[in-house]
Amino acid sequence: xxxxxxxxxxxxxxxxxxxxxxxxxxxxxxxxxxxxxxxxxxxxxxxxxxxxxxxxxxxxxxxxxxxxxxxxxxxxxxxxxxxxxxxxxxxxxxxxxxxxxxxxxxxxxxxxxxxxxxxxxxxxxxxxxxxxxxxxxxxxxxxxxxxxxxxxxxxxxxxxxxxxxxxxxxxxxxxxxxxxxxxxxxxxxxxxxxxxxxxxxxxxxxxxxxxxxxxxxxxxxxxxxxxxxxxxxxxxxxxxxxxxxxxxxxxxxxxxxxxxxxxxxxxxxxxxxxxxxxxxxxxxxxxxxxxxxxxxxxxxxxxxxxxxxxxxxxxxxxxxxxxxxxxxxxxxxxxxxxxxxxxxxxxxxxxxxxxxxxxxxxxxxxxxxxxxxx
Numbered sequence: 001x002x003x004x005x006x007x008x009x010x011x012x013x014x015x016x017x018x019x020x021x022x023x024x025x026x027x028x029x030x031x032x033x034x035x036x037x038x039x040x041x042x043x044x045x046x047x048x049x050x051x052x053x054x055x056x057x058x059x060x061x062x063x064x065x066x067x068x069x070x071x072x073x074x075x076x077x078x079x080x081x082x083x084x085x086x087x088x089x090x091x092x093x094x095x096x097x098x099x100x101x102x103x104x105x106x107x108x109x110x111x112x113x114x115x116x117x118x119x120x121x122x123x124x125x126x127x128x129x130x131x132x133x134x135x136x137x138x139x140x141x142x143x144x145x146x147x148x149x150x151x152x153x154x155x156x157x158x159x160x161x162x163x164x165x166x167x168x169x170x171x172x173x174x175x176x177x178x179x180x181x182x183x184x185x186x187x188x189x190x191x192x193x194x195x196x197x198x199x200x201x202x203x204x205x206x207x208x209x210x211x212x213x214x215x216x217x218x219x220x221x222x223x224x225x226x227x228x229x230x231x232x233x234x235x236x237x238x239x240x241x242x243x244x245x246x247x248x249x250x251x252x253x254x255x256x257x258x259x260x261x262x263x264x265x266x267x268x269x270x271x272x273x274x275x276x277x278x279x280x281x282x283x284x285x286x287x288x289x290x291x292x293x294x295x296x297x298x299x300x301x302x303x304x305x306x307x308x309x310x311x312x313x314x315x316x317x318x319x320x321x322x323x324x325x326x327x328x329x330x331x332x333x334x335x336x337x338x339x340x341x342x343x344x345x346x347x348x349x350x351x352x353x354x355x356x357x358x359x360x361x362x363x364x365x366x367x368x369x370x371x372x373x374x
Contacts (some may be wrong), residue, residue, distance in 0.1 A: 009037045010032070011035040028185045048349060049065060050346060051349060052064070054348075058104060059077055062317070080108075083100065085345055086132055086199040087134060089146050092350075094349070098199075104127060105128055119248070124170050127150070129194055131150070131193035148172040149208055152192075153190075167187045189220060192212060192220065197220070200246055200332050203247075205251075206224050207222065207252075211243060216234070218232065235260060235264075237252060241259060243255070252268040253267050253295075257290075264279050292305055296349070311325055312326050313326075
């Protein structure tokens with residue numbers, strides 16, 4: 001029966017396989033290999049994987065398979081030195097890297113599963129330490145698309161002068177592979193985005209949001225359609241131990257840790273009012289003892305910087321309208337070997353084994369690495 005299936009139907013079936021199973025299937029024969037290579041459709045039906053990138057090195061990363069509850073080690077030797085992870089383009093299976101060392105920002109993308117790495121073109125306005133936001137389009141079989149927004153940052157110093165804050169915003173479109181300056185922004189917002197904003201962003205209902213890292217926490221938003229900026233308060237923003245932005249059912253959501261070990265989840269409701277949608281028990285909160293949080297649509301993770309343990313909040317498989325917290329063992333044991341206290345940066349993405357259109361000379365996918373059991 002399998003040999004008689006049309007190639008497009010076989011490719012669609014293979015697209016539902018998790019990466020470790022797809023890797024095994026692609027090793028069966030050349031036809032299955034070619035069909036597996038073409039599975040570039042929407043990966044939203046896959047459970048996102050947690051990626052733990054050691055902050056002291058960019059030469060490897062740990063990935064957690066939530067289906068089999070196993071950890072794997074992926075080699076990132078192809079990632080140049082003087083680069084650091086910023087965030088993910090999650091539905092496309094890409095990690096977004098930035099240059100370091102005080103030079104003007106240069107962004108790159110990497111697929112940790114296929115070994116592809118690609119530098120994006122230089123910005124139109126050279127700048128350092130801006131806020132970067134990601135807007136993802138639905139991946140298509142022909143050309144997956146996404147946009148990157150860069151706002152604020154320090155501009156290059158003119159000869160004999162001092163550097164200043166760059167009050168402009170520009171956007172990169174992956175389909176055209178070009179940056180475009182789309183307008184100016186208030187200098188006050190440029191300063192805050194440069195000094196107080198981490199790299200993670202959230203896109204919801206036409207607005208790109210960033211969370212400031214200075215207490216009291218606040219949220220800065222850019223309305224894509226009108227090119228207008230706005231500011232939102234954060235519930236209990238002056239008392240939270242940590243706060244992070246995620247999306248939950250497409251809505252802007254804040255996950256925050258309060259004193260005493262509680263973790264609360266708020267959703268932005270009608271009229272800009274915050275509504276409590278979930279609360280982690282004090283017992284679980286004390287176990288997480290975390291100031292690190294990362295999320296993707298459908299999943300939120302609280303983790304320790306050392307990577308020794310984490311709490312994951314995701315939809316219950318048996319009750320689709322119910323979300324539950326679960327504890328998973330951290331990335332301190334891979335292939336039977338114990339990894340001691342690596343500080344990590346946690347990210348989520350949907351694994352993708354598709355060859356990117358960015359890469360003119362794609363590397364060979366290490367299928368054995370993905371299919372190896374713990």
